[in-house]
Amino acid sequence: MSDTIERIKCLIIGSGPAGYTAAIYAARADLKPVMYTGLEPGGQLTTTTEVDNFPGYPDGIDGPTMMVQLQQQAERFGTEVRIGMVTAVDFSDEVGGIHKVTVDNKTQIEAETVIISTGATAKYLGIPSEQRLRGGGVSACAVCDGFFYKGQEVAIVGAGDTAAEEATYLANICNKVTMLVRKDYMKASKAMQHRVNATKNLEVRYNTEVDEVLGDMVVEGLRMVNNQTGEKEEIAITGLFIAIGHKPNTDIFKGQLDMDDTGYLITKGKSTKTNKPGVFASGDVQDKEYRQAVTAAGTGCMAALDAERYLAAVESKEEVEA
Numbered sequence: 001m002s003d004t005i006e007r008i009k010c011l012i013i014g015s016g017p018a019g020y021t022a023a024i025y026a027a028r029a030d031l032k033p034v035m036y037t038g039l040e041p042g043g044q045l046t047t048t049t050e051v052d053n054f055p056g057y058p059d060g061i062d063g064p065t066m067m068v069q070l071q072q073q074a075e076r077f078g079t080e081v082r083i084g085m086v087t088a089v090d091f092s093d094e095v096g097g098i099h100k101v102t103v104d105n106k107t108q109i110e111a112e113t114v115i116i117s118t119g120a121t122a123k124y125l126g127i128p129s130e131q132r133l134r135g136g137g138v139s140a141c142a143v144c145d146g147f148f149y150k151g152q153e154v155a156i157v158g159a160g161d162t163a164a165e166e167a168t169y170l171a172n173i174c175n176k177v178t179m180l181v182r183k184d185y186m187k188a189s190k191a192m193q194h195r196v197n198a199t200k201n202l203e204v205r206y207n208t209e210v211d212e213v214l215g216d217m218v219v220e221g222l223r224m225v226n227n228q229t230g231e232k233e234e235i236a237i238t239g240l241f242i243a244i245g246h247k248p249n250t251d252i253f254k255g256q257l258d259m260d261d262t263g264y265l266i267t268k269g270k271s272t273k274t275n276k277p278g279v280f281a282s283g284d285v286q287d288k289e290y291r292q293a294v295t296a297a298g299t300g301c302m303a304a305l306d307a308e309r310y311l312a313a314v315e316s317k318e319e320v321e322a
Helices: 016-028 043-047 063-076 128-132 142-149 161-173 190-197 293-321
Strands: 006-013 034-036 080-082 086-090 099-103 107-116 120-122 153-157 176-180 202-205 208-214 221-226 232-235 239-242 246-248 279-281
Touching: 006 016, 006 099, 006 293, 016 034, 016 043, 016 063, 016 107, 016 293, 043 063, 043 120, 063 080, 107 293, 128 208, 142 153, 142 161, 142 239, 153 161, 161 176, 161 190, 161 202, 176 208, 190 202, 279 293
Parallel strands: 006 034, 006 107, 034 080, 107 279, 153 176, 153 239, 176 202
Antiparallel strands: 086 099, 099 107, 120 246, 208 221, 221 232
């Protein structure tokens, strides 16, 4: 461990739209934020080729460029962006207490406030052809990328409410959607199943899995396999959407912060406050409903405002006591 312990007014854990927006607001409030980017600087958007639905970009922008610009904006106001991974935390239970954080298993930091924006990681099938074509027609967000496949034929993998919702969304803009369900039933609610079954250009294939995604540089087709009979079939598609869930990046906060049964951090009411005073959560780490860049940015703004107000209240309390 390092012998020197640094004291920070506002520590931001994780980057991406939530973290960078929090940094912009915190820096403008003179909280002198320090951000640790984590293993994937910029978050999920760095794997997205085109962002077409973020306000202010009439011609769209590619994800990595957008993240670079957000970082530059945060740094312009004084945010210190550091490459590093937070590996342990010890959050205080006291209002005005100091939160202890370890970076890369060696650097000790003390923070008056902490904003968590570690995001969530989309689950993928893990087959080589799928991984190779991520960004070339393989996507984990139909709402983000579906527009690019307007009038085309696509496939989606999944059986829950999210998969059903994204499948019907795609069916509104694509000529045909093939939905692959691994078992002989869907896990989605009955209402969502009825919606799927009522959509004429949406075909559900039960007991069906992806054998291989076809194409060299972009998705050109899909080879499916029936897991009961072993029969394989190829279809021509230009896009494959994976909707089998997300995993919030919250493992290091277990036992410290309240979270739901799937690991998403629980925030109080409409705020970004966690169960620990001075610790706030923003972005996909606490949002399993919307998971959009613009909503993540919005909660990043909220977290910075919550942190600023918290510090002001602590300072006011200390002055009264003094």
